[in-house]
Amino acid sequence: MALNKGWRFGAFIGCFVGFIGLTLYPIVISPMMDPSIYKTIQQDTRKGIRQEDIQPGNMKVWTDPFDRKKSQD
Known part of the structure; x- marks a missing residue:
C-alpha cells in the first residue's frame, strides 16, 4: 500500500476542497x-394574500x- 504524500496529492486534495467550496457558495453562503x-x-409572490385568511384550523399567525x-415610560 502506497502512502499518499507529495505535492500532487496535496494539489488533488486542495482542488477537491476548492471545488466543494465553489459549488456550495451560491447555494449556502451567498443567500446568507x-x-x-x-x-x-417573497414579497412579490405573497402580494394580495392575507395570512390570517389562509391559516389552517383557525390557528393564530406566528x-x-x-x-x-x-414599557410605556
Whole structure:
C-alpha cells in the first residue's frame, strides 16, 4: 500500500476542497450574506394574500414568543 504524500496529492486534495467550496457558495453562503433578493421575491409572490385568511384550523399567525413588550415610560 502506497502512502499518499507529495505535492500532487496535496494539489488533488486542495482542488477537491476548492471545488466543494465553489459549488456550495451560491447555494449556502451567498443567500446568507445578502437575503434582500429573496425577501423581495417573497414579497412579490405573497402580494394580495392575507395570512390570517389562509391559516389552517383557525390557528393564530406566528408571533415571536420572546418578543418583550415595550414599557410605556
